[in-house]
Amino acid sequence: MNEMALSTSLANAGLCLLGTADVADPLIPPTLATFASSCSSEDGAFGESVNLEDPELWRKANSEWHRLALGSGLFSEVNPHFLVAVKGSDVNSVQWWWVRVKLLDEWDIVGAGAASGILGNGPCRPSFVMLSLDGDAILRCDVGQESIDFSVVREPHRAQTLRRHGEWMAGSPRVDELTRAAIRRWLDSHG
Numbered sequence: 001m002n003e004m005a006l007s008t009s010l011a012n013a014g015l016c017l018l019g020t021a022d023v024a025d026p027l028i029p030p031t032l033a034t035f036a037s038s039c040s041s042e043d044g045a046f047g048e049s050v051n052l053e054d055p056e057l058w059r060k061a062n063s064e065w066h067r068l069a070l071g072s073g074l075f076s077e078v079n080p081h082f083l084v085a086v087k088g089s090d091v092n093s094v095q096w097w098w099v100r101v102k103l104l105d106e107w108d109i110v111g112a113g114a115a116s117g118i119l120g121n122g123p124c125r126p127s128f129v130m131l132s133l134d135g136d137a138i139l140r141c142d143v144g145q146e147s148i149d150f151s152v153v154r155e156p157h158r159a160q161t162l163r164r165h166g167e168w169m170a171g172s173p174r175v176d177e178l179t180r181a182a183i184r185r186w187l188d189s190h191g
Contacts, residue, residue, distance in 0.1 A: 014107025
């Protein structure tokens with residue numbers, strides 16, 4: 001997706017595109033961060049769900065996202081900047097990386113954001129991973145059989161589930177070299 005289309009899609013969610021995060025930064029790669037939903041409370045993880053049959057699904061899921069984002073330190077009211085995982089600009093790219101965004105006053109992550117294809121697969125069908133600018137908070141969202149599920153991991157470098165899976169991915173020939181290198185940078189920076 002080109003930058004103009006990406007910017008427009010993110011704007012539909014109420015996010016202003018600020019640029020791409022430097023690939024040399026030792027951030028957890030999005031492909032590994034998606035495993036936040038596999039982490040347990042022993043990893044510092046917690047989450048919430050909103051039932052898909054709830055008549056207030058859209059409102060409640062947006063509200064839950066915002067509450068978890070603020071509570072986890074994804075961003076603050078004073079500094080509403082964070083990272084969102086997006087697919088590379090090459091249509092055949094398998095790499096995902098982080099873009100910097102700012103939450104605007106008017107936003108709709110679960111509705112219009114999910115419908116944009118960047119943050120999901122249709123209205124109230126969100127699927128995304130977000131990261132705080134300092135890399136200390138992951139907020140993952142996906143749709144299960146019965147609910148929209150939000151998972152948060154604080155200090156992901158301490159989460160043994162993510163570290164073990166990262167070690168495996170960093171050594172797997174099935175994982176592209178750019179992602180393996182990014183995982184190694186992240187693991188090494190939090191030795």
